[in-house]
Amino acid sequence: MAHHRQSLNLQQQQQQLLLLLAFVFVLGFLTSSCHALYEDQVGVWDWHQQYIGRVKHAVFQTQGSGRKRVVVATEQNALASLNLRTGEIYWRHVLGESDPIDVLELASGKYVMTLSGGTNVRAWHLPDGVLIWEAAIPSSKGSNPPRLVALPVDIDYDKINDLLVLSGSVLTALSGQDGTTIWKVDISGKDVDIRDVIVATEELKAYGVGFIGDSGFTVIEIDLQAGTITDRKTAMTSETLSVTELLVSKQFAVALDSKGTHLVTVSINANGLTVLETALSSLSLNAVGLPKLLPTKLDGAISLALGDLTAIVAVDPTSGELRTVETLVGAVAVSDSLSVANSKHSVAIIQLLEGGHSQNTFSLHVHGEDWTEVVQKETVKLPSHRGHVQKVFLNAYLRTDRTHGFRALVVGEDDSLLLLQQGEIVWTREDELASIVDAKSAELPLERDGVSVAEVEHDLAEWLKGHFLKLKATLFLASADEIAAVQESRLNQADKTKLTRDHNGFRKLLLVLTKSGKLLALHTGDGRIVWSLLIPGFRAPHGGPQVCPEKLLLWQVPHQHAEERPEVLVLGKSCSTSDFPAVLSWVDAYKGIELHTMKLSYPVTHAFGLPLTDSSEQRLHLFVDDQAQAHLLPGSEESLDLFLKQKDNAYFYEVDRTKGIIEGYGIKGLVESSRQTSSEGYLFETEKLWSVVFPEETESIATVATRRPDEVVHTQAKVLGNREVLFKYLNKNMIFVATVTPKSVGLLGAASPEDSTVVAYLIDTVTGRILHRVTHPSMQGPVHAVLSENWVVYHYFNLRNHRYEMSVLETYDQSRVGDKGVMQLMLGRHNASAPLSSYSSSNVEVKGQSYFFTYTVKTLTVTTTARGITSKQLLLGTVTDQVLALDKRLLDPRRSATPTPSEREEGILPLTDAIPISPQGYLTNGYQVEGLRGILTIPARLESTCLVFAYGLDLFYTRTAPSRTYDSLTEDFSYALLLMTIVALLIAIAVTYVLAERKELAEKWK
């Protein structure tokens, strides 16, 4: 009886245990984590945005029945075709850095012609952007802007209209079919400086117009079909001319005289050239400083700038007489002439409305053929962060009543691109984001009591249903519709885009500073712009950059006082020589409001935050000027007291790349007189402590890498497989410097392996001690390096093997080698946590190893996590504009060809020649971050995860978990399956209990 009972109990237990096992099993299945991304996870937490940059040329393609587009070329060397209705990119190409687009033309309605650097002519297919042909014109002397004219005629009888290119003094005719040279002619002569070329289609003639020396004009007539010079006409002037600018139109050319008091007009007609000089004063234009001809192409008129005045002067084509038709004050943009039907011309003028300054309201006038007539008149209000209109491109469309309406494409002061039609903004492109100068992250505000998660989440049934669908999708049971629904819900998680802090620290603000002096906050959830600010302290009176933004500094990061707002400090340097060399601007990071601004009287060569904060958690900052004096901000008594206490421990260093010198400084005393002017910061004298001078003939500084100031290191000790301990040499003042042979700087192809060397140094910046020096013969820059914890990884080119190489150096502290063993580390009284002093003599052991690497690298950085426990990944921006994540274990100097079992246990990989690249290691997955320039890594609050923001022309954001997400469930964790399992288990327990009871009863009856 007892025996039976026992066995029964056992049976029951067995069953329950089994159920439990099944439960564990299901759980295990659920949490199986993934390393890379599944294709359906794209967009769940990453985002990608495409930009083109500041537009400098635009041509419209609105004729015909095809899609309406505008083709633009930008200062970031991008060529793009945009949808005119929405502003979306149809296609885009980014040309090389040395390939700026000088001229953009449309030919035959389906080809886009570009001329770069005066030498490269390219023809692109308008619908899909495929390169059709490319032609190189031998570059000739002359620094004049090159010209390209798409001829309206076919001169080589292949039924495709041809092109004329003026580059230097050589005029070349190219076939529109394949870019071959039809003819070319050098139209230079003694003192002849040809500036522009115009074409008379009916006569099949081209005219080159230019200067003779500085006192005459010349017009050279060229036969279009033969490519021969048929006539030269010259006209001398009595005044000496300013040869910087010549405005050429079909019937006349205009230049300024060298004194800037007269406009010299030359009319071109059949009989010859007639020169007419007109005093500016007679046009009632009183010059303030030197007047300047504007390159705007107007029909029968020219425009010139006189101080803050813009004047439009009409030119009589036969006599060359001038007449002022319009004088405009302030921020003005004038479009080129647009020819509309019946060979009429229109010009758009955008002007800031008087008194519209606070509203940022503009008037848009479209002038007709006769300047007095205004065809279209609109007022447009632009958001204040767009600033003034810098450029305007005019386009006409046919209204239903057969009259012409006009739309205008405008470039804002912040580099954004807007389409205006009927006084409304049709679309906006945030193209300022293509030129990010610096990026930082900021926390979002804490969640308030009022906003609870439940409001955002759906109700329980909905939630369960969603998860049930997900489960079906996981088990491949779902239909196509259901899969689509699951995908939809994943991409639009409601809590992703909230403007409050989340528990895991994934939601943050990305603060980006752009070249145009705009500061924007992007939400990490979906990349939308939370706020944007055109920094008022950086603006010139009439728009345009006056101060070049340089750096973002985190001025105040509230921790204790969570209700305080974070503040960032923007440092800008004067672009041109002006009375103030640097400007500071403090901006509220939640609201995007400039709190205050300050013009500094000293130039800032170096700015950095100190590890000190005052009672309001403002970080103390040092600004070093060109005299190597340090200025302390904030200029309060409290910060001064704080700093004086730490003064003796404050050191900084300066790197002079041109001279090849690194100098270290210590802080001496406060200059007492600066107490009075403390708003600009307390001035401290400094003292040069050391300098490292690299021999000029053999070494020039290629790169300097420093540790992130906010890096967190979890442990100083590294436990080896054989239970021994290696102590990392964690010197916060250590920098990495790489020098290359000066001859081989830059050009990869030109250097020979014998006389190029890369030398790597580890330097302590407090004492100037060179901790380690390693020479890599036959190597060449550019060198990219990243320094973190106790290691540095750098990338350079191996000339002997003609491959890239990456090296790793790890520093270990041998002076602590006495306290070995894990037990001692854990229990013993040892000095593992004692602070390390730069002055203490230490015995640094450096281990190094090198590997081949496939790609050119554009930028190199490392992941960072909240506590530094998670292992690291190197993030490489490759030449393919992708971000590649490499496990740091691949670059470990302790790798060997045959690791011992204990080393294997430690996770050391067998040594390979080259670093293997797995396609799943690309964080950017199927995207490219065109023009990649920088990668910002931000630690999330979750230890396993690091947020990655890559920027260039495009923006890309994702997150990476170098050791997988060991501290949270993966995104595809199925709660539904878990719930169902629990329910099933409960039922099974109940059933087995009943069964067991019955069986027991039956046994008893026996």
Next chain:
Amino acid sequence: MITRFKSLMASMVLVDSTLESLTSSVNAPLVNNNEGYVVEGRVKMPALAGKGVSKTSNIKVVINGGQKLSFVRSDGSFAFQGVPAGTHLLEVVALGYFFSPVRVDVSSRLQGQVRASLVETGRSLPDSLVLEPLREEYYYEKREPFSAMGLLKSPMGLMIGFMVVCVFLLPKLMDQIDPEEMKRVQEEMRNKPSPLSNLLQGRT
């Protein structure tokens, strides 16, 4: 003045086991002007054969890590102008494909004749610059179809398997022990208290 040199070139065939369907024979006319040479070549991809032009629009060829950049035309050809004599590195930027960087030697003695070899494999490209992807790249993890066997093979599955063995087989082992013997051992245990219980009793 531009002079043209048509290099004498034999038709060449690059054999790559995966890309054998392609035939290739491309001449690389080498043009010499005062500032350097012309390096011409062709990017060849299986996808280009059928899909036409739109695929090529985003393929770029980069020389010396970004010094010069060339776009690929619809037939896959590209050209660099004004390349100085010397050794250069050529990289192909094409999303979704892995191309080996190519070492290109432009000879100054032989009027800019080009010799090329793949950096990654060391294989030299005879005569002309025809670049082919070594492999396609798939940037995402593949979703494994649901399989029971896969589950059992996972560490979790093995653990469970072991535990199942424990639950079912260990009691069987217990059964094999003679009940008499068992009783004897149990008696013994009772009579000879463990040192630990001694200690505890001593305390109280």
